[in-house]
Amino acid sequence: MRIDIISAVPQLLESFLSYSIVQRAKDKGVVEIFVHDIHDYGKGKYKQIDDYQYGGGAGMVMMVEPLDKLISKLKSERDYDDIIFMTPDAPVLKQALVNELSLKNNLMILAGHYKGVDQRLRDLHITREISIGDYVLSGGELPAAVLADAVIRLIPGAMSDETSALTDSFQNDLLAPPVYTRPPEYKGMKVPDVLLSGNHQKIAEWREQQAEKITREIRPDLLDNPSL
Numbered sequence: 494m495r496i497d498i499i500s501a502v503p504q505l506l507e508s509f510l511s512y513s514i515v516q517r518a519k520d521k522g523v524v525e526i527f528v529h530d531i532h533d534y535g536k537g538k539y540k541q542i543d544d545y546q547y548g549g550g551a552g553m554v555m556m557v558e559p560l561d562k563l564i565s566k567l568k569s570e571r572d573y574d575d576i577i578f579m580t581p582d583a584p585v586l587k588q589a590l591v592n593e594l595s596l597k598n599n600l601m602i603l604a605g606h607y608k609g610v611d612q613r614l615r616d617l618h619i620t621r622e623i624s625i626g627d628y629v630l631s632g633g634e635l636p637a638a639v640l641a642d643a644v645i646r647l648i649p650g651a652m653s654d655e656t657s658a659l660t661d662s663f664q665n666d667l668l669a670p671p672v673y674t675r676p677p678e679y680k681g682m683k684v685p686d687v688l689l690s691g692n693h694q695k696i697a698e699w700r701e702q703q704a705e706k707i708t709r710e711i712r713p714d715l716l717d718n719p720s721l
C-alpha cells in the first residue's frame with residue numbers, strides 16, 4: 494500500500510512515522526508513506542496557503558489553489574482508491590471502515606488546518622471525509638496519524654502476529670476481553686484458573702463471555718447497534 498499524507502505541519506507526523514509498527518511495516522516493504530508539505534505549493538513569496546473567510550468569521554481557511562495543485566499532481570501520477578479529508582464535520586471512524594481501507598492500494602489523506610478548507614477543494618477532489626471523534630483538534634495531523642496507524646496494522650505482514658488484529662476490540666462488535674501474563678499471582682490477585690487450564694474450548698468460551706459482559710457494562714450501544 495502507498496499512503497500520501499498532505500499536511501501544513503509535516504513535522505508533526507515525523508515521530509509517528511519513524512517508530513513502532515509503522516516503521517516495521519515500512520522496513521518490511523508492506524507500506525510506503527510520503528508526506529507532502531502544502532507550503533511547497535503556497536502562493537507568492539511567502540508561500541501563502543490560507544486566507545480570510547468570505548462573509549467574515551473567525552479563523553483562516555486553507556486556499557483551494559495550493560491544495561488543488563498538489564493533489565492534481567499526485568493524481569496525475571497514479572490512481573487513488575480514496576482521497577480522504579480528516580475533519581470533525583464527518584462520519585466518525587469505525588473499525589469496519591478501517592478494515593475496508595486496509596485492502597486498498599493507494600490512499601491520500603489530507604490533514605486540514607486552521608478553520609477548514611475551501612469547500613471547492615472538497616468538491617473537486619475529496620472522495621471521503623472522516624472524523625476521529627466528536628471533539629475538535631487543532632489540526633488534522635493527529636487524526637491522519639490515527640487513521641494511518643489503524644489501517645497499516647491490518648496490512649498483511651505489518652504485525653508480527655497476524656491473528657492478533659482479528660481479536661482486537663470492535664472486530665466482532667465487542668470490546669476485547671481482559672488479558673494476563675506471568676506471574677500467575679501478583680499481590681494476591683490470581684489469573685483466572687480457566688486461562689491456565691490448557692482447555693482451548695473453555696478458554697474461548699470464557700473470553701467470549703467476558704467480552705460480552707464488558708461490552709454490556711461499558712459500551713452497550715455496540716450491542717444495540719452492531720457495526721454502527
Ligand code: ADE
Pocket residue numbers: 579580581623624625626627628629630631632633636
Ligand atoms: N480535525 C480536527 N478535529 C478533528 C477530528 N475530530 N477528526 C478528524 N479531523 C479533525
